[in-house]
Amino acid sequence: MTTTPPLLEVRQVGKRFPGVRALHQVDLTLAQGEVLAVVGENGAGKSTLMKILAGVQSPDSGQILVDGRQVQLDSVSASIASGISLIHQELNLADNLQVGANIFLGREPRRFGLIDERRINIEAQAVLERVGLDVPPTRLLAELSIGRQQMVEIAKALSVKARVLIMDEPTSSLSTHETEQLFRVVKELRDSGVSVIYISHRLGEVTELADRVTVLRDGENAGELPREEISHDNLVRLMVGRDISQFYARRPHEIGEPLLEVSNLRTPTWPQHELTFSVRRGEIVGVSGLVGAGRTEMLQTLFGIDRALGGTVKVNGTRVPAASPREAISAGLALVPEDRKQHGVIVEIGVRPNIGLPGLRRNQLKLGMLNAAVERRDTQTMIEKLRIKTPTAEQIVQFLSGGNQQKVVLGKWLTLEPKVLLLDEPTRGIDVGAKQEIYGLMEALAEQGVAILFVSSEMEEILGMSDRALVMHEGRITGELARSDLSEEAVMQLATGRSDAA
Ligand SMILES: Nc1ncnc2c1ncn2[C@@H]1O[C@H](COP(=O)(O)OP(=O)(O)OP(=O)(O)O)[C@@H](O)[C@H]1O
Ligand SMILES: [Mg+2]
Known part of the structure; x- marks a missing residue:
């Protein structure tokens, strides 16, 4: 009797980077029509x-087999030829091209030697419909929100007609609705015999979707769970090697006078609405709402990235001039943005110069010389405090x-020791263990008297971390909930604009 080999098998794969052992003797199998979740901490x-499976990187050792036969996945086209397609964690699209052109980039259908735009648009339209994205293929990619760009990336991977579709944190920037669409697509794919490897830090998604889970820890296999044993606690135990209890350890602490006062603020996106609220010393205020409710716009206007069309922002009683992030910083504001590639870090330079960036002015000595010692010390503190996994500060x-x-x-922003900290989706893409560290950090900063305003799309985080929550809907603050009144139902009522229940 012969048994059919798994569709995909990874045997003893190893990979090193300078100073890092990224993978060590890793095994993995994938059956046809199976959804396999791969989980693990940041840097696992x-x-x-x-x-490696997508042919973007080559392993140092080990073997990869497809249908029981060894394959050389030494290029993206070799992987696609073997039926493997990857949706990258970081968006991998061309901003300056149309949606359809992005979907067919590098494999454009041709007619008489010319790119067949008509066919691109027809076929792109079909895959866009399949993922439920209502955008014409001729739209410029740059005009779409990050969530929609992510859906284009998914449509692109589908259009290859893969046998194995790999999704690396596909939902981290999707709205609830887009996430539901994606789940529907994943289940349809599975039912049609396509295999999916699904990576996510949202353990609820893993529990809902996965037929089996493989856990990686520090580059090694740390265990496997069959469908019936997949639970939050089992996943966490295998991932971090310890129990994580007391997820949201809020301690009662003193809340002082208002540090951030916002009155009648009008953002360019929702000029018809005025935003008025305050955050007090030592207070953590969560901002909830559906994607597109205007939360990011509010933070960006507060911080001066977008120009306010009216209203005032005061920090510690002093008015902050509009439209100047530099003045906002010197007034004591800091913003940790949602889109790290656009506003967060310069990925081409080292950890130290990035962390040093906003402090440049403060660290400058006489004669315009950078105080390198301060920058090195700040960087080391942050690497330790936040447990940033990096071989060196450089x-x-x-x-x-x-x-x-x-x-x-x-x-980068914490080294500035701000009075008011604005956080936009602070734990996006962060693993369970590190999330807890970030919550602990928010708590510690609040105890030191920092006023924290954080936007989050994770309900648990809003309920767990807020002293008070603001809820937004279509550019307006539809309600404010004290910690004692916080519940999922109350937040959802306000987030969907139904205030009748209140
Ligand atoms: N091109 C590279 N050069 C040097 N080091 C790298 C490179 N790519 C990854 N690494 C390192 O390899 C390790 C594994 O990284 P990897 O991106 O695979 O982690 P991950 O499990 O996907 O984490 P996350 O959940 O944060 O996305 C990390 O320590 C990372 O810094
Ligand atoms: Mg990753």
């Missing part, structure tokens, strides 16, 4: 393994894992 080696940021890049952004 998940993306590296997926890049490592180029784009070589860090996604979650560790996010920590660099956070470290």
